[in-house]
Structures are given as C-alpha cells and as structure tokens.
Amino acid sequence: MSKKEKIIISLIGLVLPTVVGVIAGKIVGANGFMNTYENQPLIMPPAFIFPIVWSILYALMGLAFFMVLNSEEDCQNIKIASFVFLLQLALNFIWPIIFFKLQLCGVAFLTIALLWMLIFINVLIFSRINKCAGILLIPYLLWVAFALYLNLSICILN
Template sequence: MASIYVRVIQFFVAIAACLLAGLIGSIFTTPAIPTWYAALAKPALTPPAWVFAPVWTVLFILMGIALYIVWSKGWGQKKVQVAMVIFAVQLALNVLWSYLFFGLQAPFFALLEIGLLWVAILMTICAFYRVSIPAAALLVPYLLWVTFAAYLNYGIYALNP
C-alpha cells in the first residue's frame, strides 16, 4: 500500500498533467480568440468566448481526479496500465485539436480530429469503468462538452467556407 505522501504526490501530478495539457492548448488558442476566432461566423448556441476557459479548467481538473483514481488502483495492474495509456492518447488528441483549430486555423481538419478525440474519450471512459466506476463517471461531462464542441466546430466549418 502506497504511503499517504505518495498518494498526495500522485493526486497533484495527475491534476497537473491535465492542466498542463490545457496550458499547452491555450498557447494556440489564446492568440486566436480576439482575432481569427472573433471574426468567424458561429452557429447558434455558441457561448461567449469567456465561457471556454473556466469550463475547460473544471474539465481538466475532473480528468485529473479521474486519472488519479485509476492510477491509485496500482500501476502493476494491466487494466490500469491500459486505461492510463488510452487516457494519455486522448489527452494528446485534446491538445492536437487546439493546434489544428486555433493554431493552424483549420476547422475542417479539427473537425476530423475531434471525431477521433470523441472516440478516444469514449474508449477512456470504458477503460476507466473497468478500473473504477467513479473515475469513468468523472469523464462524462468531458465527453458531453466535446460533443458540444464538435457541434460548434462543424458549425464554424459550415459557416466559414
């Protein structure tokens, strides 16, 4: 059994890893918001730009907590290893979407990629479910938000040929 200190470190590392992914994504996102993104035609239901940062921050924290729960079940277990690898892939895809959409300003390629991201999140939820139902449940808001983001991405692509 891991000591309380190891668990506390794992907890903060898991959350920090997810927040770091968000920070990396924001490097591509932040400069494009007042310029390129502001000039785009957007679909109905598009929230104001200021909504995205707090929503993503909460989602990254929930992802970190979910990651910690799975990690705390023991790295030596095959199902934990598989779940964490799938998680890492979806986290990388999350950052890639920001790069494609905001960094390259390529909504079409971002739309293709967000489909992969959505599948990867669903796979992560399934893998986490095998380890911890609460960890899987913590990722459901993330899947719902990415579903909404896919709608927005498609709308922007369709409205800005």
C-alpha cells in the same frame, strides 16, 4: 513500483491535464480563440465560458486519472487505461492548435471526432477500474460532443 513512486506518478497524473490545457492555451494565445473564424454558429457560448468550463473539466480529468492510478486494479489494466487517457490528452492538446492556430477546420473536425471516440472508450475503461473515475469523465465527453458540433458548424459557415 514503490509506494513513493506510485504517489509521485499519481500526483503528476492529477495535474497533467491542467498543465496540458494551459500549454495549449498559451500556444494558441488569448485572442486566438474566438476571433479566428468570422462566421459563428447560432448556438455559441460567450467567450468567457470556455476557460471556466475547461478548467473544471481538466480538474475532473486529473481527479479521474488519479483515482485510476491509485486503484488496486491489475497493473496491466491500469497501463491500458493510462495509454488511452494519455492518447486522448494528446489529441486534446493538438486540437486547439489545429483549429485556432493553423485554421485547418476539416482536419480539426476529424481530430475532435477521434478525440470524442477516445474519450468514450476512456469512460468505459475507467468505469471498469473505478466507477466514479468513469463518471467524472462524462462531463468532458458531453462538452467535447458540443465542441464537435461547434467545429462542424464553423467549418460549414466558413
């Protein structure tokens, strides 16, 4: 791969998580997030917190992916890391659609549980390539653990 191609791919990797998040948000719609389920858990952040947190997390994800794509690591390891990252990003994209738009709470719970596992694996893989890149994904892992709790609580309450 030429240096120019690597730069282009790295820049795409930097912005890709944010683009995916924006598209999923547009599909769900601004009013679709918190008004979907009548009964909410006791520990529920105010609605305005979610876009702020997700914006920060998408930026961290993009930066972590950028760092991995620009590492001097073996090409095969970068391919594996990229595959896992893109797989978890795909689940990140479909979860809000399943949970909010389709209102399939149980399917959404299974999806976000799988997402959490893939993020955990992603943290381990990224850390082997670039320790800082792995650390940058830890807030994402923790937030999705909290979202997993919210998803389960909402399923039980509704």
